Amino acid sequence: MGIVLGDNQYGKAEVRLVHVDRTTPQHVITDFNVTSQLRGDFTAAHVAGDNSAVLTTDTQKNTVYAFAREYGAAEPEDFAIRLGKHFVKSLPQISGARIAIDQHSWDRIMVGGAAGQAHDHAFVKSGAERRTTVVTLEGDQIWVVSGIDDLVVLKTTGSEFRGFPRDSYTTLAETSERILATSVTARWRYRAEVVYSQVYPAVRALLLETFATTHSLALQQTLYAMGSTVLEAFDDIAEIRMSMPNKHHYLADLSPFGLDNPNQVFIAGDRPYGLIEAQITRDDDATGPGLAWASVPGFV
Amino acid sequence: MGIVLGDNQYGKAEVRLVHVDRTTPQHVITDFNVTSQLRGDFTAAHVAGDNSAVLTTDTQKNTVYAFAREYGAAEPEDFAIRLGKHFVKSLPQISGARIAIDQHSWDRIMVGGAAGQAHDHAFVKSGAERRTTVVTLEGDQIWVVSGIDDLVVLKTTGSEFRGFPRDSYTTLAETSERILATSVTARWRYRAEVVYSQVYPAVRALLLETFATTHSLALQQTLYAMGSTVLEAFDDIAEIRMSMPNKHHYLADLSPFGLDNPNQVFIAGDRPYGLIEAQITRDDDATGPGLAWASVPGFV
Amino acid sequence: MGIVLGDNQYGKAEVRLVHVDRTTPQHVITDFNVTSQLRGDFTAAHVAGDNSAVLTTDTQKNTVYAFAREYGAAEPEDFAIRLGKHFVKSLPQISGARIAIDQHSWDRIMVGGAAGQAHDHAFVKSGAERRTTVVTLEGDQIWVVSGIDDLVVLKTTGSEFRGFPRDSYTTLAETSERILATSVTARWRYRAEVVYSQVYPAVRALLLETFATTHSLALQQTLYAMGSTVLEAFDDIAEIRMSMPNKHHYLADLSPFGLDNPNQVFIAGDRPYGLIEAQITRDDDATGPGLAWASVPGFV
């Protein structure tokens, strides 16, 4: 009857890598935030301070930069898989790895006015949204989860919220017209290898279009519509998990000032916010998620 | 062969509650950030926009404030349990709940100079650290996880890092003298009811003292020492999980200026940082964690 | 010989206003963060707690929302001027006002695929950058400062840094090839009324194009080129002030791993960063800035 070490992992978080591909005059920039974590038998380090099996986090960081030079940095999924495979085979005590990458995107600056063109080597940062991946490896197995963070969307009509139950603490009025706004975090698990550079923008576009064109009866319904559309369109995606805060916009009560407010003036709230989270999956997902989500931060 | 809804939960996040107990002239202030999420059969809401089983997030928020008046707000664990029980029995479709509370702490302002005393109703905010709890309920079962976030500690000596393996990407030098700094996030699961108001400060003090007095050979070893000390001291705690970034302090190289640097001048780094995460548990934990950690954000 | 009240101002900060113009099916959304502050003779409030001349900050907030209904919310400069004029004439003790607005921008979601079109009422948030204005009023005088915050840009070539002096603390190598990255904060003061909706995008485009096309010998020179181009193009702008952090991208030293690094792999740094700030003005600015910059936060 004793105290024992359970699951554990360690690594280097937020290695900020910017890679410039200069093979043509039109430079290509890749902006990654890489976190690597290793799993295996690290009992000696924890219990006795014996570091003989600890591939240092500094070495992990060095490897990120060296690999960017040796192999380039194109798609985050490919970079993460390569990095993870390297770490898993580096020392016998290391059995698994988790590589997470957030990618910041940059747009080319337009020059030359209205009939202008994209500049070859000057960029302006795109929105706050980030493309993400979490790749989990255990022995020979690899799970790839891709996603998007902080995709902030809003619609000014086409959103209702009615028909909910009322108890003694309910004061909310039903509405057939409200602003619907959210910041989409979505992560989807692949069940086959894909060309990641093609799937990502297609999923992003589908999420946006479904949000825009779905008449919303509840944020839950909008979420499900967005996720299920992705599964319908991409057979290689086994499941998708989404977390969507309901960023409330309250209709301002202007009646004390003798004014009506026909859905024109809103107070954007900070806290609290609704929080809707769900997995959308397939009923024939025989293989199952394995360790894909074992250390994906946060939702559901 | 179709697309189906998997796990899901919804609720109101970050309900900011400040409660003042005025029963004596010495007021007591409680400052909570409450997030409630409900689980159950919400397929109709997701698939059809049918909200008839959706206890609204606005109602959840109202309930937080009303319960604070009806029952007070003393220990976050007790408040979360009461709230969760209420939600679980509120509608037949609701089978479970997850209530997370972050507590901000306040110190009384000292007045009257050196021989002064604590003021009755004026407070100054304590450090950035927060006391936390995540209570998970499913039917009649309840799991209580308590914790602390952002407890930032540093020691200026008594920390080594040596004996690690070297591969072709290793450049780090061994050191027998370094600054060790981290921001402790710890969460522990109870296997029995305790007097939460007594256990929390005792665990916090133990974490701090163990950090201070352990000669560190690795941050992993420090983490394990901190966690296992807690389990040794509190039989009612079944396990503890910790996430500790290694907040690197780099010895400044002053040799270009003809200066030595006998561990006096350091560069505090932001990113990247090491990240060490582990569970410390008991080998006789027959019951197991159940759903305690099902939606605890983040680590391991 | 006594203690006296000096300059002072008070108001309501960060009133979050979202306005929807529904006059056509193609809705127009305006997203403002409004801060109003009033100036005048508020000695009684400070010294004696006499609030008889204090137009409450709550009333200021209400006025923001009411004005959005009464007059719409198109250009932030126009909204701020109208609001400021109202406050200045509201009470005899109020002699001046400062109205600051940060505007968040939203893009229409594209639907219908490659040959798609912009959606009428669904939006995705643009980048982190914000359009800003600070309008200062004193009696009948009005000063308008407009600007942009957090316009993050980067170029992968066309940037040198050489010819600087060396002292005993200098270790930096000269370079004729580096990444240049910054987050532009610019504020410009008008000396005539303009159509703000036209000038803002034109200034933004000019700042971007000048950054892209200027071969940089120093961030100072790039800043000056950007600012002076704006003054050359817009006679109605009297001066421009800019604050540009040098967001360092360090070339990774891969030589320990037997690798060269021909400007391909960079470490994006957080802190410290260079910080370059300057005013660019006209030598015939007879009128001068007056109170335009009296309470503009921060730079130079």
Next chain:
Amino acid sequence: MGIVLGDNQYGKAEVRLVHVDRTTPQHVITDFNVTSQLRGDFTAAHVAGDNSAVLTTDTQKNTVYAFAREYGAAEPEDFAIRLGKHFVKSLPQISGARIAIDQHSWDRIMVGGAAGQAHDHAFVKSGAERRTTVVTLEGDQIWVVSGIDDLVVLKTTGSEFRGFPRDSYTTLAETSERILATSVTARWRYRAEVVYSQVYPAVRALLLETFATTHSLALQQTLYAMGSTVLEAFDDIAEIRMSMPNKHHYLADLSPFGLDNPNQVFIAGDRPYGLIEAQITRDDDATGPGLAWASVPGFV
């Protein structure tokens, strides 16, 4: 009639310095965030990219670390003055400097239980508040401004807000009982040299005690009481400037649930917030502020 460079400054921002004094077994830790900016004739750099007078920001950073070794790092004011003097005399084109330091504080960890003692070399980070200084130099002149940031305080009674004027946009009710909460930013200018290590904690204690013991009729009145008390107590302080957001705590309306709320349950708001800013000075301040506040960020 042309475009010209106006005021400008450049430097290195947020140099993170941690200094450990090991002269006794009881180590002393100093944690600074240093920003240096230089002023002078830098027209050539801006207009022509001629860097021959530009003491690089990298050199400024190096100097911070080297000076910490050469001279130690005790009081931020002394460190800033020494650094500024060095830069001003380093090159003929440099005429002035602005050195800003934010200091993070650390408490010793208590070990040994209730009758315990402070540990010699292990620390826990104190609250979010920071001690600050901005030292401005121009030629032989030096101005020292010291301060505190983010000192968050709250009182649960002893705060009213009544007697304010009402216009057609006023809805706020008068109250003789409310929570008063704010985050104090204060900066004070010295008119004589002092022992900074003694004055800072004394001013901090005075601000706290005055907040606690002043019956508040308005946040303006509380601010003035706090500031004037500091001037009364310290003849060497010429003036103090304060910025205090009114962090609103709204009494929750529980009447829909059949509950009263005798000032017990509050909603802590985020945005908007009141913002009260004022200077408190002396009517015999013959010398005046000079350049002391020329580039102090932000308020009034």
